[in-house]
Amino acid sequence: MxxxxxxxxxxxxxxxxxxxxxxxxxxxxxxxxxxxxxxxxxxxxxxxxxxxxxxxxxxxxxxxxxxxxxEFYRKKYRHIDNVPLDRYFDQEGSWKNDDILQDWNEKDENLLDNNDFNKVMAECIDKLPLKWLIPVKLYYLEEKKADKVCQETGITATNLWKILQRGRMQLRECLEFNWFNIL
Known part of the structure; x- marks a missing residue:
């Protein structure tokens, strides 16, 4: 050799x-x-x-x-169909269900130290539409700056902020259903 x-x-x-x-x-x-x-x-x-x-x-x-x-995410991101938003928004762009905006209890401050919560959180993240999953992971988990996420995914800053907002809302709904409502 x-x-x-x-x-x-x-x-x-x-x-x-x-x-x-x-x-x-x-x-x-x-x-x-x-x-x-x-x-x-x-x-x-x-x-x-x-x-x-x-x-x-x-x-x-x-x-x-x-x-x-x-490179993997860039290729995958560019070949994804549109994300269906009708589950969350009506024809005018308003939230269909304002309940997902309710406040969580303050007693749950140290959730990231809880392994069961982290498992539910990972499952909720994996349920995000792929078009949202990639920017959410890059921005929040890899802690990349917005301009770097935009560059790597080929999306605009405005689109990124909307995706992150919608991703957070879906994560919140998933966590409320799979964690907070079962406590």
Whole structure:
């Protein structure tokens, strides 16, 4: 084996699990995450000569991973049908059900420390329409700036804010139904 192949094999052994965990977090689909990680190592192999060692190998591979995930979402986002909004809004654009705007109880301040709540939250996030899921994950979970989310998804800032607002409302409704109403 040549030097490049030896290093890549060492990197696969050392960083596969870390990259897969990150990809699973960002994609929520094991098959997609495994494909992305495989593509990361293919890209690393192909661009091995451009790695100058200015950063750690892990940092370089994570950067490749983030670019691959962004590329994945860009492709997927551009080929999605319109999201049906008639479930939430009437013909004039007003909320059909104002009940989803009700306030949650203040007693639930430390919910993110509750594993059961986190499980319900993850399920609610995964129920978002794909056209909303991608910007919500990029903005809230990856904590990317709005302009970066717009750039990666190819949407306007106005569209992003509407998607985030509607995503929050759907998450709220899902959490109220699946968490708060069962307590």
């Amino acid at each position: 040549d030097k490049r192949a030896t290093h890549i094999q060492q990197w696969i052994d050392a960083y596969s699990d870390t990259l897969l965990d990150s990809a699973l977090f960002l994609l929520s689909d094991k098959q997609d995450a495994e494909d992305i990680v495989q593509n990361v190592f293919i890209s690393a192999f192909e661009s091995y000569s451009s790695f100058e060692g200015r950063s750690s190998v892990k940092t370089w591979l994570m950067a490749i991973l983030k670019n691959k995930v962004a």
